[in-house]
Amino acid sequence: MTISGLIQKEFIRIKSDRRTLILLFFIPMILIIIFGLTTGVGPTKFFTAAIISRDEMPTYDDFPSNSSEYDDIFISIMEQNSTTWDLYSQFNSTNIGEYNQAFNRCFYLLKNEFIDVFIILPQNFSESIVNNSNPVLIYYIDGSDSSAVRALEVAIQEPLALFRVEINMIENFTIMVPHLEFGVPSWESQLLNYALALILPIIIVGTTMNLTSLSIVSEGPLPRMLITPTAKRDIIFSKLIANTVVMIMQATEIFIMTSFFGLYSLGSLFDFYLVLMLIGFCGVAIGLFISAVSPTEQGANQMYLMMFIIIIIFSGTLMPAESLGGAKFLADILPLSHASVLITDITLRGLPLNLEHVFFILIISLVFLIIAYVAYKFKKLEV
């Protein structure tokens, strides 16, 4: 018995199912185009900042000057290197009078939406860095739009990351964020870019799960296959292979489309692609699990919907993981929470793949696959 024949059969079946194909390949394309058009092509300066530097290096005997170079580096990164930030103005204030004047000016700028944030570098900024302790960074934001606050929280990571790379800094920043309440700033379209990075894995996991969850239950002649020299193991294996290949094609489509439409990512888009495939594979595993344990097509559909909703609710994107309380373990054993961390890390923080989360997603997939295999092995199939 040739497994390639079975795999071929799976492809023929998938190919004959027009509606699913549209779901798999057309919807993501449309979404990317829409989002791509809204956000514009290429990197955009999303946020505007002002900086007040109070940085002052103390004079020591063995330290030649009282130059405060680290604040200059930070400011130049904000000004030139950052792809997300625009520097509106900067103030150097070494005494309290200057500081108060600068603060009032920035307060005015923030309130009138000339800037989205103003950052204060404290007196010991450079000193802390030299001493390898955590430097403090204070930024004032408009707290009236909580989603904007979150977006800023994420966006500020970029210059910080660039800064740390620039000076080889190991310590973390201690960030303090006093919220000031003004009107709602209008950066919705920028937010879409953040959303897209999270929507894409949801689409992948949802569509692959949907396709795979029907692969066993909807195949009427499957029990009859077992009255040929076909082994159950080969049947489930061929379904895993075929659905994984389709998923990879889908992830590739998304990868190519997003590269073309300029998805904003600080980190490597290839890593992003890997995460898409990883989460897609988990979708295939969960789909097979659903298909193996469901008695009927209708049952599989209901279970799919339930699983999908649960996965989204506990993905950490709808509700932050900390707010889940006792249900947090659910987020840990579901794939999307790990994927969303991976994706924000890559696209917004420019970090490499976090292997712990990769490992988690693989383990989750494996567990679902094993349950699917065992359930299918014991499933009563009668003709």
Next chain:
Amino acid sequence: MENPDISNNTMVLVENLDVVFGNKHIVHDVSFSVEEGEIIGMFGISGAGKTTIIRVLTCQIEKKNWNGNVLVTGLSPSKRGNHSKILSNIGYVPQLELLNLYFELDPIVNVEIFTSTYGMDKKKAIITAEKLFNILDIPKDTWKKRVKRMSGGEKKRLSMAIGLIHHPKVLFLDEPTTGVDASKRYDILSYLKKLNQQLNTTMFIITHDLEAALICDKSAILREGKLLEFDTPQNLINSLPSRGLVARISIENLNQEIIKTIQKYPSIEKVLRVGNETIEVLMEDFEDNLPKLMKFLFENELKVYSMSRDVANFRRYFQIRIQEEEEKENRKNRSELMNEGDSP
């Protein structure tokens, strides 16, 4: 090879088969054998255990649930290692086409899918398929259209073609004529006969459609898991009193009492009520006794509308045989009840 007693031509051998699921004893001590080229019909009312027997023969029931000596194309399904060999030697046509065909694909692709499960060469399989399609009169313009669009009868025939695609030695068919309208039923039976003659395929049909006996070389009658008879339909009919000659009599105001009166006539073997006012009567020495019976009816002042003579068909035989078995069982139950009453 495994059993020196049986000839090379024995396709299916079943000796003392028992099937037990938990505390349910489904099949009791069934034995029969099927020779190459034969068409076997296994008849029995619903729940008799027909499907269960086929499932043993097609390696679908675990060994722990059955006992006995079973050989299919010379191999025993009791050994797991034999399964894939047995399954390539046999073909199977399930009762529902939905379970045998990919409706969203066309017949040729269906053929390709199933041939790949046997590891066959695709081109050769297509040639075989076209030959089968032609024998079965599956119209050429449907070969490349979705199975969904085919008529019920065409689907059924396609299903049979797929069961035969790998040149199996034995073809098992589960209720091939159930759910098909009367005229099509005869079509299907004659197609099966045609395939049997042209390909010399042994066929094992389970059904409660008694018309299928028309094409069967041997009939098995199963009741509550016991094999009552296994012989050619003609032999079975001949075993009836007077070799199955029956008198069909219509009587005015026929009722249970009248039937009892008729049963009192000495050489009567069986009285079957076959219609509202019609009975069929089986007797010893039919030719001698028929005039005497008519006289008896007149003497008892029964008004006879009509009388005709006929030979029992398999349907009638089946009815008689099952009835006989039921009466035997009732008598047994009654005597058991009485015995229980006797001993405190």
